[in-house]
Amino acid sequence: MRPFKFTKVNDAANAVQTVAANANSKFLAGGTNILDLMKEDVMRPDELVDVTRLNLTQIKTVSGGVNKGGVSIGGLGKNTDAANHPLIRQNFPLLTQAILAGASAQIRNMATNGGNLNQRTRCSYFYDVAMPCNKREPGTGCGALEGINRMHAVFGWSNDCVAVHPSDMCVALVALDAVVKVQGTDGAERSIPFIDYHRLPGNTPQKDNNLNQGELITAIEIPKNNFSDKSYYLKVRDRASYAFALVSVAAALEINGNKIKQARVAMGGVAHKPWRATEAEKFLTGKEATEANFKQAAEMEMKQAKPLEYNKFKVELGKRAIVRALMQAMNGGKV
Amino acid sequence: MNERIKNVGQAMNRIDGLLKVTGTATYATDYAIKNTAYAVIFKSAIAAGKIIDLDTSEAEKAAGVLAVITHKNAPKLNASGGIRGGALLQSPNIEFHGQHIGLVVAETFEQARYAARLVKVSYEKTDAKVDFEKHEKEAVTPKDKDRAEASRGDVETTFRNAEYKIEAVYDTPIEHHQPMEPHATIAVWEGEKVTLYNGSQIVNGAQNAAASTLNLKPENVRIVTPHIGGGFGSKGGQWANLILAAVAAKVVNRPVKLALTRQQMFNSVGLRQRNRQKIRLAATKDGKLTALAHETTTHCAINGEFVEPCGDCSKVMYDVPNSLISYRVVPMNIILPTYTRGPGKSTGSFALESAIDELAYQLKIDPIEFRLKNEPAKDPSNGKPWSSRAIVQCLKEGAKAFGWEKRKIEPRQNPQGNYLIGYGVAAGTYPARQRDTSATVKLTRNGSDVRSSIELAASDLGTGTHTILAQTAADALGLPINKIGVRIGDSALPPAAGSVGSVGAASFANAVNDACVKITDELIAKSGKQFFVRPTAAEMMASENINEFQTRVHAKPPADADKYSSHSFNANFAEVWVNDSTGMVKVQRFVAVTGAGKILNPKTARSQIIGGNVWGIGMALTEESILDSRWGNFVTRSFADYHVPSNLDIGSIEPIFINEEDTIPNKLGIKGIGEIGIVGVAAAVANAVFNATGKRIRELPITPDKLI
Amino acid sequence: MEDESKELKLTDDEQELLTELLNDSAKLSETGKSRRQFLRNVSAASAAILATQMLAEQKIVAYTPIENVSGASSAIENGVKVVMKVNGAEKSLNVDSRMTLLDALRERLELTGSKKGCDHGQCGACTVIIEGRRVLSCLTLAATCEGKEVTTIEGLAKGDALHPMQAAFVKHDGFQCGYCTPGQICSAVALLSEAKNGEASYVTADVRAKARAIQLSDDEIRERMSGNICRCGAYPNIVAAIKEVHTGKDVAQTWQFAGETGVAIFENAEMNKEGA
Incomplete structure (x- = not known):
């Protein structure tokens, strides 16, 4: 870990200005990922701006705008608090389950909601500075493309990067059409639809998302929905807990009569960004909520998958996980 | 104080328990020593070749840096002094990825860590052998005589002509010990003497290896290790980090603290090697085994051989007239493998006991019945009588406790909701041995208050050594246990065997018992009196008005022990729930029945068995290290990538012990339990997975991708 | 807590x-x-x-006087002054901005109970309680702890009584080597209040249910403790210890011995009396 300046700030504007003024400065929120990466010399900021004390932690009902009646979650609130807030548990249980599927209680107590969005990939080539990695050091090549890529992407990868986004929370957020509220360097707030927040790697895998240097996530808004009684977050992993997903699925259904009025399906562990399974959603809309239809939706979604040498299993596992998550959602999301 | 309370055999709390729950037990880096500097190691980024240039100038200029030590300036050491795995900075040659190539010593840990990143290294790479699949065919017969081919009868002909047979290859991956305490040392020099605070399963072994490597007399090296944060074999032999700490302290002329990082642990302190085991088993229609061949191919280091004995269980488990046990090994550019919990037996029993299950299924014979049909009356490998063999009892009692009768012989017969439930059984064995150990017993008296101190260079890596020795001494001296002090984990004490290979309890406790018997004899002799009822040492101290008395013994295994074959045995029963959609497996219930001689403390013994079972479940389901053959690095180089079991991975575990009195291997009848707990576990789980799903997984671990 | x-x-x-x-x-x-x-x-x-x-x-x-050189100002880069409460006592430190809370506790405050198992948030051995919440001290910069209340394993006992969780770990042999134990116990102590507050986990049957104090099942305890790795495999004993404190009722652990006459089962409580 290189020496760095530790900067305290009083308000969000001050924080944004400070980080915007120094290209090698980073916000320090929960610290659960950035310190991990700094110890490994993967990230080498020369300044950390401590935003842990900024008052951006509230969870409240959105009182106006397009997401009126939905919920707003403070960017610097802790994951634990988001997962357990009554507004979230009762109205967005999918988000609660997704947060609780991630990491450990200790990490969720530290990690912030905004920080969760900005966590880096867990690709072991990215983490090991002795290995090539275009995300860490553009131009060095992708170690995983022809390497041990069991944990890697099956959708949307490029020859420059096959890493996946590691978050569980974000899989639920993309399924729920969340919006990221950002305080810009000009002091103005901008809104980024969640689906546009993270990026596919293309030829700039060093950019995980569309946030500019200095921009601070102030809140995440989730619009009101009718999924609360039929949603489920399924996480498949190599051990029972405290492991990153092989494949995860956020599933939510709104049923009208015996037909699916609206379906939301998103996947984790399969792409450089939380993957919205739009093919599956399109197919399911207007169909009956049967296992056969779920299977067909899963087939359609996974048909587009392009697996790598060691992750071919993710195609079949992805199908099964989609079906299982939808079945569990129909069962009221109960474990 | 004259009450003869029996302590041995009681389920007592650990006497070091309070230290451990209050955070006051001291591990290697927990000693605050004045003026300590911090060292951080840096490692090779290639697997084979040599260092052609090493630029340390930037690191040396960095704030707080006291020294940068590499092969260019490291003191000359005796590289064949007993340190495992090389990497002592004696040459520019690189033999594996992650070999230590230098270290930075600085005022603070933060400074040392940063400066270690500033060293620039250029290499001349040569072709590295890191792909086992590619180099397997180059494997040769091991030099180790204990791994020589052992054969009897005619396996080839019998197998060829057999009607019922199994031929299968079982693969187990590289695994890492990864004790929770990473290997770490504080080195403190005083003149020509060095004290090394360092977790050491074999205290005197560490002392001798350090002395020899540093060209010192053994008495000038002191190892201090009262508590060890786990070892599982990795702290049995000692590795270069111990020596590098001493070297660094010498160079900067200050105490130095050197802890390996978790990532560095993956290629610094040995590993369990990958094994490819081919099993051939043949039987008659009614289930009598006729042939057993167990052929293992594995890898070792370029300049060091270690082959774990995967065929050991196959030598002694079953009565089979035609048998072949063999090994082949290919030296590769991977760190030297070493003993890992249940060495050879845990991995070997996965192959053997899976194959037994496969053949039983082919014969449509219950796998317990199949095993019982092939019980050997004496050790088939050497013809010696068993000192005791509890395997039949283990299988029968286990079947009862587990509810084996509910198991269906055909797979996939027990679905529940989205789960497939399966039952599996597997047996195991581990040899029982006693090793030479010295011990001192001291008695002090103050009025009616008699106390004792037990001293020997034994070790406790969580096994419960402190506690069982206090129990043993209390009974042997006739003192309440709270009057016994136990001092171990210090090479300044009488030399002792190590906590390795399940020899610790037998070696230490017999030595302590002998010392207590001897001190009683000496007190009686000193009194010149004769007694109808033998008095205790405590009584003699009081009746003879003696205030201080001590004696020392050197205990050896019984002379006749070698005439018998002495082993622990077990039977493992697993109930698994396989998620039919996701392929995730949970071991919901596990019953382990163990015949391991005298159980000194059922509470700590039970914990040891549970721990072994958890290791076996990890072997079965989660643990695997993967190399990238292009560079020879581990891509699974953190606890996020290398999955040891988490709490939720473990269901209910019920250990059962067989009452077993067997004083042939040693006077106290102790067989040891550290290793037996893992043996047979992976096979029981894999057999249960077959029973649940109909899928026979012969390549561990059984991750979800293998079951969908 | x-x-x-x-x-x-x-x-x-x-x-x-x-x-x-x-x-x-x-x-x-x-x-x-x-x-x-x-x-x-x-x-x-x-x-x-x-x-x-x-x-x-x-x-x-532990023979040498404590004059911690690593605390000397000459060795501190980008120094940050921090005053925090550790186990009830105010501690004032000038730390290198890179120093983690874990290293500050261990190398500067002589509180070596918190352990460095991985230094990357992947094992839980460094778990401490800050402001009532369990967190990882290895991923917490000391510089961010200004004004915080930190409780470590050394601060759990009150007066001359162990915290019940510490006592339960001894009784149920919730450890072997003991290295992960301080983190396990801090984690378990915080878990008690999380359960009391009705916080959910990934294995909670219905997260939509209104939060109220809950009785945790074994699987709930296991999931909530999965951030603390124990390589010795003491998990079943850890679960038993936590369950006992959580429920306030004796949790039986059995030692079974099989002999000619069948299996004899001894329960923990009984054995404790005999054994101790």
């Missing part, structure tokens, strides 16, 4: 040793002296030999 009503009994010897240890903690907060100093000063005559021997073992090796 809360005080549990149920108190587990220690043996006399354990209590004696504990008193020695805790007296030291008291001294620590009063005078700033360290445990190590206490260990050096402890009189062999003042405690049962079981206790003193265990302490003596440590005393022998």
Whole structure:
């Protein structure tokens, strides 16, 4: 870990200005990922701006705008608090389950909601500075493309990067059409639809998302929905807990009569960004909520998958996980 | 104080328990020593070749840096002094990825860590052998005589002509010990003497290896290790980090603290090697085994051989007239493998006991019945009588406790909701041995208050050594246990065997018992009196008005022990729930029945068995290290990538012990339990997975991708 | 954190040793002296030999006076002044901006109970409680702890009584090597309040249910403790210890011996009486 300046700030504007003024400065929120990466010399900021004390932690009902009646979650609130807030548990249980599927209680107590969005990939080539990695050091090549890529992407990868986004929370957020509220360097707030927040790697895998240097996530808004009684977050992993997903699925259904009025399906562990399974959603809309239809939706979604040498299993596992998550959602999301 | 309370055999709390729950037990880096500097190691980024240039100038200029030590300036050491795995900075040659190539010593840990990143290294790479699949065919017969081919009868002909047979290859991956305490040392020099605070399963072994490597007399090296944060074999032999700490302290002329990082642990302190085991088993229609061949191919280091004995269980488990046990090994550019919990037996029993299950299924014979049909009356490998063999009892009692009768012989017969439930059984064995150990017993008296101190260079890596020795001494001296002090984990004490290979309890406790018997004899002799009822040492101290008395013994295994074959045995029963959609497996219930001689403390013994079972479940389901053959690095180089079991991975575990009195291997009848707990576990789980799903997984671990 | 009503009994010897240890903690907060100093000063005559021997073992090796060079200002880069409360005592430090709370506790404050298992948030051995919440001290910069209340394993006991969780870990043998234990216990103590607050976990049957104090199933305890890796595999004993404190009821652990006459089962409570 290189020496760095530790900067305290009083308000969000001050924080944004400070980080915007120094290209090698980073916000320090929960610290659960950035310190991990700094110890490994993967990230080498020369300044950390401590935003842990900024008052951006509230969870409240959105009182106006397009997401009126939905919920707003403070960017610097802790994951634990988001997962357990009554507004979230009762109205967005999918988000609660997704947060609780991630990491450990200790990490969720530290990690912030905004920080969760900005966590880096867990690709072991990215983490090991002795290995090539275009995300860490553009131009060095992708170690995983022809390497041990069991944990890697099956959708949307490029020859420059096959890493996946590691978050569980974000899989639920993309399924729920969340919006990221950002305080810009000009002091103005901008809104980024969640689906546009993270990026596919293309030829700039060093950019995980569309946030500019200095921009601070102030809140995440989730619009009101009718999924609360039929949603489920399924996480498949190599051990029972405290492991990153092989494949995860956020599933939510709104049923009208015996037909699916609206379906939301998103996947984790399969792409450089939380993957919205739009093919599956399109197919399911207007169909009956049967296992056969779920299977067909899963087939359609996974048909587009392009697996790598060691992750071919993710195609079949992805199908099964989609079906299982939808079945569990129909069962009221109960474990 | 004259009450003869029996302590041995009681389920007592650990006497070091309070230290451990209050955070006051001291591990290697927990000693605050004045003026300590911090060292951080840096490692090779290639697997084979040599260092052609090493630029340390930037690191040396960095704030707080006291020294940068590499092969260019490291003191000359005796590289064949007993340190495992090389990497002592004696040459520019690189033999594996992650070999230590230098270290930075600085005022603070933060400074040392940063400066270690500033060293620039250029290499001349040569072709590295890191792909086992590619180099397997180059494997040769091991030099180790204990791994020589052992054969009897005619396996080839019998197998060829057999009607019922199994031929299968079982693969187990590289695994890492990864004790929770990473290997770490504080080195403190005083003149020509060095004290090394360092977790050491074999205290005197560490002392001798350090002395020899540093060209010192053994008495000038002191190892201090009262508590060890786990070892599982990795702290049995000692590795270069111990020596590098001493070297660094010498160079900067200050105490130095050197802890390996978790990532560095993956290629610094040995590993369990990958094994490819081919099993051939043949039987008659009614289930009598006729042939057993167990052929293992594995890898070792370029300049060091270690082959774990995967065929050991196959030598002694079953009565089979035609048998072949063999090994082949290919030296590769991977760190030297070493003993890992249940060495050879845990991995070997996965192959053997899976194959037994496969053949039983082919014969449509219950796998317990199949095993019982092939019980050997004496050790088939050497013809010696068993000192005791509890395997039949283990299988029968286990079947009862587990509810084996509910198991269906055909797979996939027990679905529940989205789960497939399966039952599996597997047996195991581990040899029982006693090793030479010295011990001192001291008695002090103050009025009616008699106390004792037990001293020997034994070790406790969580096994419960402190506690069982206090129990043993209390009974042997006739003192309440709270009057016994136990001092171990210090090479300044009488030399002792190590906590390795399940020899610790037998070696230490017999030595302590002998010392207590001897001190009683000496007190009686000193009194010149004769007694109808033998008095205790405590009584003699009081009746003879003696205030201080001590004696020392050197205990050896019984002379006749070698005439018998002495082993622990077990039977493992697993109930698994396989998620039919996701392929995730949970071991919901596990019953382990163990015949391991005298159980000194059922509470700590039970914990040891549970721990072994958890290791076996990890072997079965989660643990695997993967190399990238292009560079020879581990891509699974953190606890996020290398999955040891988490709490939720473990269901209910019920250990059962067989009452077993067997004083042939040693006077106290102790067989040891550290290793037996893992043996047979992976096979029981894999057999249960077959029973649940109909899928026979012969390549561990059984991750979800293998079951969908 | 809360005080549990149920108190587990220690043996006399354990209590004696504990008193020695805790007296030291008291001294620590009063005078700033360290445990190590206490260990050096402890009189062999003042405690049962079981206790003193265990302490003596440590005393022998912890022999040097504490003048921590790593705290010297010359070695500090990008120094940050921090005042925090550790186990009730105010601590003022000037730390390198890179220093983690874990390293500050261990290398500067002589509180070596918190352990470095991985230094990357992947094992839980460094778990401490900040403002009532369990967190990882290895991923917390000391510089961010200004004004915070930190509780480590050394601060859990009150007066001359162990925290019930500590006592339960001894009773149920919730450890072997003991290295992960301080983190396990801090984690378990915080878990109690999380359960009391009705916080959910990934295995909670219905997260939509209104949050209220919950009785945790074994799987709930297992999931909530999965951030603390124990390589010795003491998990079943850890779950038993937590369950006992959580429910306030004895949790039976059985030792079974199979003999000619069948399986004899002894329960923990009974064995404790006999054994201790």
